[in-house]
Amino acid sequence: MGGMSGMGGMSGMDGMRRSVIWAALLALAAAPGVEAQEVPYGAFVFQDSVRVPGSAEAAFDAFVDVNAWWDHRFSTSPARFYIEPRAGGGFWELFDEQGNGVRHATVIYVQRPETLRMEGPLGLSGNAIQVVFTLTFSAVEDSTTVHLDVHAAGEVQPGWPGIVRQVWRHFLERYQAYVAGRLE
Secondary structure, X not given: OOOEEEEOOXXXXXXXXXXXXXXXXXXHHHOOOOOOOOOOEEEEEEEEEEEEEOOHXXXXXXXXXXXXXOXXXXXXXXXXXXXXXXXXXXXXXXXXXXXXXXXXXXXXXXXXXXXXXXXXXXHHOOOOEXXXXXXXXXXXXXXXXXXXXXXXXXXXXXXXXXXXXXHHHHHHHHHHHHHOOOOO
């Protein structure tokens, strides 16, 4: 068939390239000192909530004002620490004016003031884990219930689900105190 080999319509050159690539990959895999390490894989889910004084709009705005109340950072004094509450926005910690820093999460859904959803590893940066956290803001008379829903999957070390849950409880309590005007 005019230059086609018997390999499912693949030309001889394509088949040879593929063979060379496979041979190189097998040689790398067999090389001494090159080992793959298996890590625990899993998933976890949890929910939590707090009630804060004021409207859903005020509660939403206070949440995205993370520089005022969020106390876990990679840098002791970042140049900027903020959430961009728009689709595609980031949860940023910029170490300096040159742009060095970290994007803790990406905003994947926002419907101000009802819902803010982000995905990212937060403090687990550098690990193969994906965390999606959704915050919903529901007005109840003169206050707002803020509900957190967390879903995580990927590299999950023993103890991480409990630690992540405790850290989020800590954040929600700090946020609640900030909204109530009690954060020092």
